Amino acid sequence: NAGVTQTPKFQVLKTGQSMTLQCAQDMNHEYMSWYRQDPGMGLRLIHYSVGAGITDQGEVPNGYNVSRSTTEDFPLRLLSAAPSQTSVYFCASSYYSGGGYEQYFGPGTRLTVT
């Protein structure tokens, strides 16, 4: 299993540009999520999905869209990039095990918006 994969690893955007961060998992996990990680702020949940066709907002959803057409893929779209979206983005997937959900992270995408 490849686990959780993310592309690209690095990206530089200009303010106002749009792009999609890709996330895929091959573990057949129902639950997937997107986080951003900023210095001093920890990991913050952007959007999540409990299964194909179902998505919901997390703590910091503004400026981002998601969709979940398949179990495997969960792309994150930046509609109009802003410098405040400069961050490291992690995708994660999880499954239920022994009383809770074990969550596994992808390698991350480092995004810079100039």
Next chain:
Amino acid sequence: EDKVVQSPLSLVVHEGDTVTLNCSYEVTNFRSLLWYKQEKKAPTFLFMLTSSGIEKKSGRLSSILDKKELFSILNITATQTGDSAVYLCAPDQGGSEKLVFGKGTKLTVNP
């Protein structure tokens, strides 16, 4: 509002020392708590704890949960330089798949 506080924020020790990292939380309807290790990349899963008082162990790392007092500790014995990382704890939110992350404890192990 759900809250997770980790202490200390940072810690510098020498190889061979034993360290204890703390995680306290205020999360409603909590069901499980996860610990992660993060080096200069993605967080790596260490433990999931669901029951009070039952220690989970993996090599030199161990962790325990106290659901009554709302805290967890992560112990690392005989530390090595490879243990240098940020350690994150994350209780689930309302017994759901959503996790609430603390800001982490940065551990530095010097040779």
